[in-house]
Amino acid sequence: MATEDKNRATAAAILPLVGGAANVSSIAHCMTRLRLGLHDRSLVDDEALKAVPAVMGVVEDDTYQIVLGPGTVARVTPEFEQLVEEGRASGTPAPVPTAEELADKGAALKAQQKAKNSTPFKLFLRKIANIFVPLIPALIGCGIIAGLNGLLVNLGWLTSVTPALAAMASGFMALIAVFVGYNTAKEFGGTPILGGAVAAIIVFPGVANIDAFGQTLSPGQGGVLGALGAAVLAVYVEKWCRRWVPESLDVLVTPTLTVLVSGLVTIFGLMYVAGEVSSAIGTFADWLLSTGGAGAGFLLGGFFLPLVMLGLHQALIPIHTTLIEQQGFTVLLPILAMAGAGQVGAAAAVYLRLPRNESIRRTIKSALPAGLLGVGEPLIYGVSLPLGRPFITACVGGAFGGGFVGLFNQLGDSVGSTAIGPSGWALFPLLDGNHGLGSTIAIYAGGLLVGYVAGFLATYFFGFSKALLTEFNVSQEPVPSTVAATGPATASGGTSAKEPAGV
DSSP states (O other), rough: OHHHHHHHHHHHHHHGGOOGGGGGEEEEEEESSEEEEEEEEOOOOHHHHHHHHTTTTTSSSSSSSOOTTTTTHHHHHHHHHHHHHHHHTTOOOOOOOOOOHHHHHHHHHHHHHHHOOOOOOHHHHHHHHHHGGHHHOOOOOOHHHHHHHHHHHTTTTTTTTTTHHHHHHHHHEEEEHHHHHHHHHHHTTTTTTHHHHHHHHHOOOOGGGGGEEEOOOOTTTTTTHHHHHHHHHHHHHHHHHHHOHHHHHHHHHHHHHHHHHHHHIIIIIHHHHHHHHHHHHHHHHHHHHHHSSSHHHHHHHHHHHHHHTTTTGGGGGHHHHHHHHHSSSSSSHHHTTTHHHHHHHEEEEEHHOOTTTTHHHHHHHHHHHHTTOOHHHHIIIIHHHHHHHHHHHHHHHHHHHHHHHHHHHHTOOOOSSSSSSSGGGGGGGGGESOHHHHHHHHHHHHHHHHHHHHHHHHHHHHOHHHHHHHHHHOOOOOOSOOOOSSSSOOBBBOBBSSSOOOO
């Protein structure tokens, strides 16, 4: 009960600071953030929100995002939703200004945010993230079960149970195309079930009896990329039908034509093309790490945090998913996870370099456990990014950690993850590779250690100018915990898992 009261108290503290129930247009959450759609952004009290004990930071993107951390956000969100419903039902008006006041206070801010976050490319990446992010909990759960099953099989234990575990771990992946199709149609404005129906063609065993381009199709050919393309096509066919089919015939003709037309194109075109693209992605990933391993890992690990800050990491989500579907694990995520290791090392150096700044040191002590588990947002928004140079030196740590893992990939020891989302220590249960679990764990742990040490040394010796040390090495209030961000940070590093491939 005490925990429930705490979560409700957090929700109750947040609600008035975002303008009250009447100012909230939508509520959702990912692995670490409460994501709110707001009618009027100017009603939000950012500084007061950041002072709420459970709030680790805030980020403004297409939605207003309040960083609460894993576990907490899943418990606070239902309480917040209930309070919003109660507020609306009570009819208590929120402090919403007049139309003239709204225009004066909010127009400039909204125009600025729209220009920043509504470029076609970022909108496309946001749609991609919205398709795949809801699948992450199932990927994590099934991935951990797969790892447990593999361990039991290797040890020869519980042989009567391992087939059941294999079914649990593999069932979702066998049908992931259907879920991708459903979410894609939903995100692009079509009927979700029609998108799922068309995507289901890809995994239907009967496609093995069909010849296309002189080849016999294979169930699952094209994978998630084919499902995504098929569902997008279904949305456009459905929208065309809605415009031209008479209303009296719509309920019969529209779904029939949608499935028929997009299904035929999928079978005799998209499955083949998407299959070739999926194979090329796997081949390229293998080539990249087998030939340029250390260098490729250095670049991937070093540039992942900036990619997260720009929201461009979302483009990697379907690539991770394709590799997992194709090879059983993604070799990219353990390398990208090194960005979080660099962040942890940088935070430790900041702690030692600012011995008299108790506020920053308290922030680091409270955020470090989450950082070790791969949730980097508290350290990013509360420490390194506001300080500036430590964010760059954290990237250096991630680069060296990524280079370490990439080097072993180049030497033939593939290190991968069976799911996207977690990183840091939380990724250990999801690790897989081509030379046994012990070797895989050792390489990943070595990469984390290199990332910690490199991030620490780079930050300790190069992370502070004299002016910065003079300014912050005194007793003072915490560094502002938010810098306007253009995209969500994750745990994938997202990663964050985190969100995909958080930090």
